[in-house]
Amino acid sequence: xxxxxxxxxxxxxxxxxxxxxxxxxxxxxxxxxxxxxxxxxxxxxxxxxxxxxxxxxxxxxxxxxxxxxxxxxxxxxxxxxxxxxxxxxxxxxxxxxxxxxxxxxxxxxxxxxxxxxxxxxxxxxxxxxxxxxxxxxxxxxxxxxxxxxxxxxxxxxxxxxxxxxxxxxxxxxxxxxxxxxxxxxxxxxxxxxxxxxxxxxxxxxxxxxxxxxxxxxxxxxxxxxxxxxxxxxxxxxxxxxxxxxxxxxxxxxxxxxxxxxxxxxxxxxxxxxxxxxxxxxxxxxxxxxxxxxxxxxxxxxxxxxxxxxxxxxxxxxxxxxxxxxxxxxxxxxxxxxxxxxxxxxxxxxxxxxxxxxxxxxxxxxxxxxxxxxxxxxxxxxxxxxxxxxxxxxxxxxxxxxxxxxxxxxxxxxxxxxxxxxxxxxxxxxxxxxxxxxxxxxxxxxxxxxxx
Amino acid sequence: xxxxxxxxxxxxxxxxxxxxxxxxxxxxxxxxxxxxxxxxxxxxxxxxxxxxxxxxxxxxxxxxxxxxxxxxxxxxxxxxxxxxxxxxxxxxxxxxxxxxxxxxxxxxxxxxxxxxxxxxxxxxxxxxxxxxxxxxxxxxxxxxxxxxxxxxxxxxxxxxxxxxxxxxxxxxxxxxxxxxxxxxxxxxxxxxxxxxxxxxxxxxxxxxxxxxxxxxxxxxxxxxxxxxxxxxxxxxxxxxxxxxxxxxxxxxxxxxxxxxxxxxxxxxxxxxxxxxxxxxxxxxxxxxxxxxxxxxxxxxxxxxxxxxxxxxxxxxxxxxxxxxxxxxxxxxxxxxxxxxxxxxxxxxxxxxxxxxxxxxxxxxxxxxxxxxxxxxxxxxxxxxxxxxxxxxxxxxxxxxxxxxxxxxxxxxxxxxxxxxxxxxxxxxxxxxxxxxxxxxxxxxxxxxxxx
Numbered sequence: 001x002x003x004x005x006x007x008x009x010x011x012x013x014x015x016x017x018x019x020x021x022x023x024x025x026x027x028x029x030x031x032x033x034x035x036x037x038x039x040x041x042x043x044x045x046x047x048x049x050x051x052x053x054x055x056x057x058x059x060x061x062x063x064x065x066x067x068x069x070x071x072x073x074x075x076x077x078x079x080x081x082x083x084x085x086x087x088x089x090x091x092x093x094x095x096x097x098x099x100x101x102x103x104x105x106x107x108x109x110x111x112x113x114x115x116x117x118x119x120x121x122x123x124x125x126x127x128x129x130x131x132x133x134x135x136x137x138x139x140x141x142x143x144x145x146x147x148x149x150x151x152x153x154x155x156x157x158x159x160x161x162x163x164x165x166x167x168x169x170x171x172x173x174x175x176x177x178x179x180x181x182x183x184x185x186x187x188x189x190x191x192x193x194x195x196x197x198x199x200x201x202x203x204x205x206x207x208x209x210x211x212x213x214x215x216x217x218x219x220x221x222x223x224x225x226x227x228x229x230x231x232x233x234x235x236x237x238x239x240x241x242x243x244x245x246x247x248x249x250x251x252x253x254x255x256x257x258x259x260x261x262x263x264x265x266x267x268x269x270x271x272x273x274x275x276x277x278x279x280x281x282x283x284x285x286x287x288x289x290x291x292x293x294x295x296x297x298x299x300x301x302x303x304x305x306x307x308x309x310x311x312x313x314x315x316x317x318x319x320x321x322x323x324x325x326x327x328x329x330x331x332x333x334x335x336x337x338x339x340x341x342x343x344x345x346x347x348x349x350x351x352x353x354x355x356x357x358x359x360x361x362x363x364x365x366x367x368x369x370x371x372x373x374x375x376x377x378x379x380x381x382x383x384x385x386x387x388x389x390x391x392x393x394x395x396x397x398x399x400x401x402x403x404x405x406x407x408x409x410x411x412x413x414x415x416x417x418x419x420x421x422x423x424x425x426x427x428x429x430x431x432x433x434x435x436x437x438x439x440x441x442x443x444x445x446x447x448x449x450x451x
Numbered sequence: 452x453x454x455x456x457x458x459x460x461x462x463x464x465x466x467x468x469x470x471x472x473x474x475x476x477x478x479x480x481x482x483x484x485x486x487x488x489x490x491x492x493x494x495x496x497x498x499x500x501x502x503x504x505x506x507x508x509x510x511x512x513x514x515x516x517x518x519x520x521x522x523x524x525x526x527x528x529x530x531x532x533x534x535x536x537x538x539x540x541x542x543x544x545x546x547x548x549x550x551x552x553x554x555x556x557x558x559x560x561x562x563x564x565x566x567x568x569x570x571x572x573x574x575x576x577x578x579x580x581x582x583x584x585x586x587x588x589x590x591x592x593x594x595x596x597x598x599x600x601x602x603x604x605x606x607x608x609x610x611x612x613x614x615x616x617x618x619x620x621x622x623x624x625x626x627x628x629x630x631x632x633x634x635x636x637x638x639x640x641x642x643x644x645x646x647x648x649x650x651x652x653x654x655x656x657x658x659x660x661x662x663x664x665x666x667x668x669x670x671x672x673x674x675x676x677x678x679x680x681x682x683x684x685x686x687x688x689x690x691x692x693x694x695x696x697x698x699x700x701x702x703x704x705x706x707x708x709x710x711x712x713x714x715x716x717x718x719x720x721x722x723x724x725x726x727x728x729x730x731x732x733x734x735x736x737x738x739x740x741x742x743x744x745x746x747x748x749x750x751x752x753x754x755x756x757x758x759x760x761x762x763x764x765x766x767x768x769x770x771x772x773x774x775x776x777x778x779x780x781x782x783x784x785x786x787x788x789x790x791x792x793x794x795x796x797x798x799x800x801x802x803x804x805x806x807x808x809x810x811x812x813x814x815x816x817x818x819x820x821x822x823x824x825x826x827x828x829x830x831x832x833x834x835x836x837x838x839x840x841x842x843x844x845x846x847x848x849x850x851x852x853x854x855x856x857x858x859x860x861x862x863x864x865x866x867x868x869x870x871x872x873x874x875x876x877x878x879x880x881x882x883x884x885x886x887x888x889x890x891x892x893x894x895x896x897x898x899x900x901x902x
Contacts, residue, residue, distance in 0.1 A: 206812045207838065224838075247811035247835045285803040285830060286849070327805065350796055352736040354778065360698035361657045379736060383902035384698045387658065387675075392902070398737070451834035451843075 002260050004196065011265045012156055015163050017062040025055055025067070028115055032069055035093045036121075040071075045085050047073050047123075052140045054182050057147050059158040061166075065117040070141060072126040075134065083107050086123020093121060103300060106135045130231035142231035143183050150190045160195040160265075161185050167265040168252040170245040176305040178242035180249070187213065187227055187237060199253040207243060270450065272442030275434050281449050282430060287327055288347035290400050291433045292408070294425040296338045297416035304333060307414030312340050314411040315404065322397050323349055332444040338420075339441060341448060347400040347429060352379045357389030401429050453711050455647065462716045463607055466614050468513040476506055479566055480518055486544045487522055487572075496536050498524050498574075503591045505633050508598050510609040512617075516568040521592065523577040526585065534558050537574020544572060554751060557586050581682035593682035594634050601641045611646040611716075612636050618716040619703040621696040627756040629693035631700070638664065638678055638688060650704040658694060721901065723893030726885050732900050733881060738778055739798035741851050742884045743859070745876040747789045748867035755784060758865030763791050765862040766855065773848050774800055783895040789871075790892060792899060798851040798880060803830045808840035852880050 017025070029051045036049035053068035054060040071089055073082045087102070090110035094100035097119070100112035109122040125134045130142040151158065162185050165171035173181030180188075191211050192198045207224040210217070217226075218233035224243040229235040238246075256264050273281075282289065292315070296304065308331040319326050325345035332339045358365035369389050373382050379392035397403035404427050413421065428435065433445075468476070480502045487500035504519035505511040522540055524533045538553070541561035545551035548570070551563035560573040576585045581593040602609065613636050616622035624632030631639075642662050643649045658675040661668070668679035672687045675694040680686040689697075707715050724732075733740065743766070747755065759782040770777050776796035783790045808824075809816035820840050824833055830843035848854035855878050864872065879886065884896075 203814075243838050244835050247838050251811050251817075251835065285801055286799070287801045287803060327801070327803075345801055346797060348737070350736055350738045350778070352738060352778075360702050366702075380900065380902040384695050384702065387694050387698050449831065451831040 004260050007260055007262050007265075008156075008160060008195075010262055011160060011163055015061045015063075015159055016156070017060065021062060024115075025060075025065075025117070028117055028119075029055065029067055029069065032067070032093060032114065032119065032121075035096075036069070036071055036089055039089050039092050043085075043089075045089065046077070047071050047085065047089065050141060050144075052144045056144055057151060057186070058155045059147070059151065059162070059182065059186060061159060061162060067114075067117050067119040068122065068140070069119060070122050070124045070137070072124055072141070075125045075127045075132070077125070079107070079134070082123050082125065090121035090123070105300075105302070106137065130229070131234070133232075139229075139232065139235075143229075146230050147183070147186045147190075151186060154189050154194070157189045157193075157195040157198075158186050161189060161198055163265045164195070164199075164252075164256070165249065167263075167267055168248060169267060170249050170252075173240040174305075175240070175302045177245070178240055179245045180241060181237065184227060184237050184241070187211070187230070191227075199257055202250050202253040203257065205246070205250055207246075270443050270446035272439045273445040273449075274442075278434060278445065279431070285343075285449075288344045288400065289430055289433055290342045290344060290347060290404065291428045291436070292340045292342075292404060292425060293428060293436060294338050294417070294420050295423065296333050296336055297420045299416050301333075303416065304338070305331070307417045308333060308338055308340060310412060310414050311417055314413070315340065315342065315408070318403065318407060318411055319344065319400065322403055323353070323395075324400050324403070328448065330444070330448055332441055334438060334440060337436075337438070337441075338417075339436070341445075342400075343448075344400055349395060349398045351395055351398050352392050353395035355391050355393050356385075357382070357391065359387050360384055360389060361387075401427050455711050458711055458713050458716075459607075459611060459646075461713055462611060462614055466512045466514075466610055467607070468511065472513060475566075476511075476516075476518070476568070479568055479570075480506065480520065483518070483520055483544060483565065483570065483572075486547075487520070487540055490540050490543050491522075494536075494540075496540065497528070498522050498536065498540065501592060501595075503595045507595055508602060508637070509606045510598070510602065510613070510633065510637060512610060512613060518565075518568050518570040519573065519591070520570060521573050521575045521588070523575055523592070526576045526578045526583070528576070530558070530585070533574050533576065541572035541574070556751075556753075557588065581680070582685070584683075590680075590683065590686075594680075597681050598634070598637045598641075602637060605640050605645070608640045608644075608646040608649075609637050612640060612649055614716045615646070615650075615703075615707070616700065618714075618718055619699060620718060621700050621703075624691040625756075626691070626753045628696070629691055630696045631692060632688065635678060635688050635692070638662070638681070642678075650708055653701050653704040654708065656697070656701055658697075721894050721897035723890045724896040724900075725893075729885060729896065730882070736794075736900075739795045739851065740881055740884055741793045741795060741798060741855065742879045742887070743791045743793075743855060743876060744879060744887060745789050745868070745871050746874065747784050747787055748871045750867050752784075754867065755789070756782070758868045759784060759789055759791060761863060761865050762868055765864070766791065766793065766859070769854065769858060769862055770795065770851065773854055774804070774846075775851050775854070779899065781895070781899055783892055785889060785891060788887075788889065788892075789868075790887070792896075793851075794899075795851055800846060800849045802846055802849050803843050804846035806842050806844050807836075808833070808842065810838050811835055811840060812838075852878050 033049040033051065040047045050070045050072055051067065052070050055067050071086050073086065087108055087110065094110050094112040097112035097114050100110055102108055103111050107123065109120055112119050112121065122137055125138045127133050127138055130139050133139050162171060162182065165180050165185065170179040172179045188198045191213055192201050210226040212228040214230045216233040217228035221236040223236055223239050223241065224246050225238040225241050227237040229237050252264060312329050312331050316326050316329055319342065327343040327345060329342045332341065357369035360366055366389060370382055373391045377394060382389055382391045384390065408421060408425065484500040484502065491498045501521045501523055502518065503521050506518050522537050524537065538559055538561065545561050545563040548563035548565050551561055553559055554562045558574065560571055563570045563572060573588055576589045578584055578589055581590050584590050613622060613633065616631050616636065621630040623630045639649045642664055643652050661677040663679040665681045667684040669684035674687055674690050674692065675697050676689040676692050678688040680688050703715060763780050763782050767777050767780055770793065778794040778796060780793045783792065808820035811817055817840060821833055824842045828845055833840055833842045835841065859872060859876065
């Protein structure tokens with residue numbers, strides 16, 4: 001199928017919520033809102049509930065059973081009071097849920113399961129203007145109002161663009177993905193007018209592209225894409241979007257326009273890599289793989305993934321400092337285990353290492369250097385190269401595995417990963433990695449090689 | 452023995468020519484000069500002979516049986532005539548020698564063996580001033596006159612400094628060594644007054660040090676050491692001296708002053724490396740050795756060594772361009788074979804190679820890149836990294852040996868080595884190098900590792 005209209009129709013038939021689904025969601029959100037308002041009234045708490053997010057705007061994708069319900073407090077309430085009373089109400093509501101837990105973003109909220117829907121019950125301040133918010137979540141009701149006023153009739157365009165981004169792996173503004181948020185998708189459709197027009201426009205995007213629907217931008221931004229928030233002139237809605245996700249979108253959009261195909265709307269889920277495929281890949285590439293395995297700390301992904309990427313980059317730097325050449329690296333996590341994976345040119349370096357000293361004419365430094373290496377273990381005499389002393393000494397870390405095992409605690413680590421690694425970690429090399437049989441990890445391995 | 456006077460006496464007793472040796476040399480040089488002058492007169496050639504160099508100045512080391520005899524022509528003689536008539540006389544004189552051959556510097560000359568002495572018979576122009584020379588050799592008689600006028604009483608100092616430089620491996624201004632010339636040694640003694648004072652002064656030398664005995668220097672120089680020629684204000688006598696030989700001299704001189712020892716005056720000749728030692732060194736270092744063996748072209752060392760070093764550096768560049776990391780390299784030559792030796796971090800790279808493409812937003816370039824790699828053999832899909840397309844492809848040269856075998860003719864090569872390599876060359880790796888059993892080469896191998 002290469003006709004755009006047929007593709008649109010086919011994709012929409014899959015992703016557009018049915019009337020029955022809409023009715024179920026409406027009924028559930030109304031009942032929760034009623035409960036919140038009732039509890040607030042009974043307890044004499046000045047708060048009222050509000051449905052926000054894509055479910056409030058008619059831009060949610062069928063099967064995406066997420067509800068965001070905000071418990072709004074007057075702005076003059078103390079933060080501590082908002083947290084206590086907000087959570088009190090939320091917990092009380094959640095008594096009727098199949099299950100719930102307390103989660104932490106800028107302040108705490110309740111995540112509960114009702115009827116198969118994932119419901120976030122979030123206390124927030126009801127401020128006058130988005131520029132007066134007291135906490136990041138306070139902005140959401142303004143987004144709601146803005147989108148609701150602009151999106152009428154464009155809901156299908158939003159659904160198609162979201163699904164296209166899901167299919168091409170760039171949807172989601174969490175710190176795990178660094179992609180496009182739902183609100184950003186909505187604004188792109190408002191700006192350009194349709195799904196196809198966003199795709200067409202993206203073929204002319206470059207880093208630095210700025211979209212300012214309300215023409216009120218008031219601050220410079222250094223991110224690759226800047227979309228000024230219509231409800232807050234200083235904020236970049238695309239701040240979380242990485243250069244490479246922006247580029248992936250450009251690439252896929254232009255390719256789709258060249259040859260439209262419904263497959264762009266479905267994520268390419270790789271098969272788990274088998275032991276034999278792993279062996280064959282390693283032999284064909286003749287590189288070395290090193291995996292650091294640790295226990296996943298009990299934190300949300302927005303806390304976990306930045307720490308995993310920090311670990312990834314500080315180990316990368318340590319490798320380069322120690323003359324190991326890193327080809328690729330990536331991170332993976334399940335609820336139990338997290339893995340940081342490195343592909344190296346080689347995991348075994350020469351046992352000898354050239355060590356440079358001071359200039360020959362630098363007197364005290366020269367003497368100190370010669371003195372230091374006079375009786376120490378070395379491969380060569382002290383010699384002179386390009387006017388400087390030099391000596392060949394035993395390399396401290398000639399095996400990559402040994403380097404990580406000895407030095408990982410000296411890498412720059414996030415708080416939770418530092419605790420986890422201190423407790424225990426495991427470094428695996430090449431075939432040893434096959435001992436880790438998690439199917440999702442094996443899919444990740446496939447993606448790691450295939451890209 | 453650590454007393455300077457005892458060391459001086461002991462060294463001089465070895466290296467100062469005996470009266471008998473001096474008499475033999477004087478007799479030989481007088482007889483050759485007489486022959487030259489007689490032939491010139493008989494043939495009506497306006498030329499006369501002159502002894503130059505260290506043997507003329509009393510600064511030659513015992514056993515160094517070299518005589519430089521110049522056949523001087525008036526400056527208005529044509530170059531062609533000088534070469535023809537000069538060689539005619541020289542050949543005629545050499546009839547009485549044990550053997551002789553024609554050699555080429557700026558113009559041809561005769562190298563002959565008389566009585567165990569190596570005698571160079573060199574046609575030259577007898578110009579008025581050193582600044583008017585027509586060929587580099589014409590300068591030598593002026594050096595003779597200058598040194599003769601300054602060196603009286605300092606001959607032993609010159610002998611000691613020469614021997615110290617021989618012992619520390621920095622004596623000889625040929626392009627094989629890039630060290631100190633005999634004339635440079637003499638000028639240093641003239642400048643500072645004694646062997647010990649040169650050593651003391653050198654401890655304050657730095658690159659850029661300039662010595663101008665006659666205070667008449669007239670041109671800038673970029674070499675690490677500048678010694679203005681007392682007979683030619685524009686010339687740097689130390690032009691051939693490399694930074695590292697200058698530094699080696701500084702280093703050894705300062706060390707000798709700290710703890711004088713006669714061993715400094717004897718070259719450290721390493722033992723030939725045995726097969727077993729070679730194996731042990733390779734295993735201990737865990738590097739890879741690659742040797743390129745070729746036939747030595749029939750040219751003088753001043754032509755051969757620059758070409759070997761050019762080959763060394765252009766192969767080094769080729770290695771780096773192809774991701775091979777070079778630890779050390781060096782060159783060696785006998786009359787029959789020449790070898791350029793490389794020590795690599797590894798001689799086997801991964802079979803996969805990351806290949807970077809254009810920026811994603813660069814339209815035509817982006818399309819062309821994706822098109823090129825759509826159906827070609829590759830390890831990964833085209834992916835995006837830092838805004839650029841990238842793809843993993845098979846590495847063209849994953850083995851160092853294979854790279855040299857395929858591409859050496861595309862390296863920048865000197866004329867004679869290019870012909871030699873075109874005829875035949877042989878690349879050896881690690882243990883294969885042991886097939887080359889030349890004892891001098893095995894000594895060179897020892898120095899290569901020990902430094």
